[in-house]
Amino acid sequence: MSYDVAVIGLGRIGLPLALAFADQGLRVLGIDNAQDRLGAIRDGRMPFREPEADEVLQRVQAAGRFELSERASDAAQADHVVITLGTPTFSHIEIDLSDIRSVLDDLLPHLRADHAVHLRSTIAPGTTEFVAGYLEKHLDLRVGEDVFVAHVPERIAAGRFFEEAKSLPCIIGGVGERSGEVAADLFAKLGAPIVQTTPVQAELAKIWTNILRYANFALPNLLMMDCEQYDANVFEVIDLINRDYPRGGIALPGFTAGTCLRKDFAFSEERSNAPGMLLAVSRVNEGVPLFLVQGIKRRLGSLRDKRVAVLGLAFKAGTDDERDSLAHKLIRLLERELADVAVHDPLVDTPTQSLQDAVLDADAIVVATNHPEFCSPATLRLIAEGAKRDALVVDPWNAWGAAQVFAHTDELLALVGTGAGA
Ligand SMILES: NC(=O)c1ccc[n+]([C@@H]2O[C@H](COP(=O)([O-])OP(=O)(O)OC[C@H]3O[C@@H](n4cnc5c(N)ncnc54)[C@H](O)[C@@H]3O)[C@@H](O)[C@H]2O)c1
CATH class of the missing domain: 3.40.50.720 (NAD(P)-binding Rossmann-like Domain)
Structure with missing residues (x-):
């Protein structure tokens, strides 16, 4: 393999993660289909603000540990493939998995035994099992034994990546026997404690982390409106x-x-x-x-x-x-x-x-x-x-x-x- 890890989707979550892996000495391939984003990173410029990221980018580029590509299929040159694509919602109150599906389709012809696919994006309950099933349906391989699929949700707040990456418990929900262990081999490099669970529990834990915040803030907002009504x-x-x-x-x-x-x-x-x-x-x-x-x-x-x-x-x-x-x-x-x-x-x-x-x-x-x-x-x-x-x-x-x-x-x-x- 040419790389230890490929990160697909160099947005606010993927790029800091790719940099952190490279800073830990891994050979990293960062993949994004947005040319302007790739151009900025190649020039050593962060496309958005993230404390410490500029210095880490310079460091890992100088060390030759961070390379870039626009093709998702190139991720198969790495042992670990981390997916950090956007997961918006349709107005139908339903997750929009089109970016993840399209990247999986690009990857399928290149995946082989021992590859690991880690979903870092926030996803609806059941999505990790869907991805595992999708791979098994199209490849003659067993997930958890021959290839590995896990959900490793990102709970770090943008703007605090390098501060929280080392300390926030890293939840891993692996499919089958060994996917969780394989994901832990990679994510343990960030230095945070690992917490193993099932895929659906990892999915629920992530979305309910955010639901809790969303509901917590709705209460004072509703109270603010009530207070105006009652002067x-x-x-x-x-x-x-x-x-x-x-x-x-x-x-x-x-x-x-x-x-x-x-x-x-x-x-x-x-x-x-x-x-x-x-x-x-x-x-x-x-x-x-x-x-x-x-x-x-x-x-x-x-x-x-x-x-x-x-x-x-x-x-x-x-x-x-x-x-x-x-x-x-x-x-x-x-x-x-x-x-x-x-x-x-x-x-x-x-x-x-x-x-x-x-x-x-x-x-x-x-x-x-x-x-x-x-x-x-x-x-x-x-x-x-x-x-x-x-x-x-x-x-x-x-x-x-x-x-x-x-x-x-x-x-x-x-x-x-x-x-x-x-
Ligand atoms: N932003 C946050 O603070 C935050 C925090 C926790 C979790 N998350 C979750 O992480 C995921 C990513 O969020 P984000 O804010 O980094 O998204 P983003 O939109 O900033 O990044 C996604 C990147 O993927 C690229 N991309 C899209 N389609 C592609 C393709 N086919 N091939 C290669 N690259 C492609 C885009 O160009 C973009 O750079 C989402 O599921 C989000 O819910 C985000």
């Missing part, structure tokens, strides 16, 4: 719930989406025993942008020709990932109200205005992403100075600790106490 302050209610109470706590509201949380619940909803329960969770989180737009309209009247500054395009703080960000939905909704929308984000690739230009003469400012850059009293002062006199600030994240979802700048400045050069 109550959500942050005060949350404090009343959590303060010195020993049995758990409620999270804070905010925009809850992103490429994983927004779709992974559907992998359970596909065959749910409580159909609609998680769809309701999704509807709450997806409803937050409209709730904020309606809240602005209640306070300012029609938004036609009003200037609204949206701060943040990324789906969460500190990332440049805009996929499935609710900031985009917020902007679309504001534009449908005929508002003039200006946008600032210090991290994303999409060109945006400077903070000063975005907030200039704004009637309303919405904190869509709680990037650390926004959360200083100095930024609040800058907003107040640039925007219209006593503009409305919408801050579901409580970025400045003022504990107001909707407040005017004078009130916020007084609450945050930014007067003395904070």
Whole structure:
């Protein structure tokens, strides 16, 4: 074999993983069908932000341990094939396996005894057994004895890969007798503890890790909407719930989406025993942008020709990932109200205005992403100075600790106490 491991799909999950394997001394082939992505990596540039990844990329390229290809079939030159392709959902509430199927079809003519295929993508329950069955159906080989298939779900948060890869328990669900052991031979190189289980339990553990977060954030988001209805302050209610109470706590509201949380619940909803329960969770989180737009309209009247500054395009703080960000939905909704929308984000690739230009003469400012850059009293002062006199600030994240979802700048400045050069 020319390589120890091939990683197919060099996205936010696959590329850091491929780099980590190469940094552990393995000979790695990275495969992606996006030419611009391959070009950037060949030039030694990370196509997205991931702390430490730039240095690791330089190191493994200099050591000659990381090569690239655009052909999935080349993965058969490695003992281990790790699949890190995207797994979106169809609007039919069903996993879209088309990328995985297409790569399997490319690989099938080249697979032979002793090859191991590890599914790192997030998948619906039953998908690992489907992949094993698909290989057996087309090859004269037994999975678990001649070739190996396992689900090794990725639970690391983007932006924390190199910090968490060594410590987060690595769940492995292998098919048949030996697939789990073969997967552990590879993934143990990352240094994290290995936890062996069945394929379907590995699948359930991953999607329910995300479902738990998605539902956890839906509760404060629903409470925020209830509080507006009763003219109550959500942050005060949350404090009343959590303060010195020993049995758990409620999270804070905010925009809850992103490429994983927004779709992974559907992998359970596909065959749910409580159909609609998680769809309701999704509807709450997806409803937050409209709730904020309606809240602005209640306070300012029609938004036609009003200037609204949206701060943040990324789906969460500190990332440049805009996929499935609710900031985009917020902007679309504001534009449908005929508002003039200006946008600032210090991290994303999409060109945006400077903070000063975005907030200039704004009637309303919405904190869509709680990037650390926004959360200083100095930024609040800058907003107040640039925007219209006593503009409305919408801050579901409580970025400045003022504990107001909707407040005017004078009130916020007084609450945050930014007067003395904070
Ligand atoms: N992004 C996250 O934070 C995160 C976290 C945990 C799990 N996951 C899961 O990991 C998987 C990958 O997510 P991602 O965010 O890295 O996706 P991504 O879209 O960033 O990466 C997928 C890559 O696969 C490439 N690709 C698509 N079809 C291909 C083909 N036929 N041959 C070769 N390359 C092909 C694309 O060009 C892209 O670079 C998904 O299942 C996702 O749910 C993601």
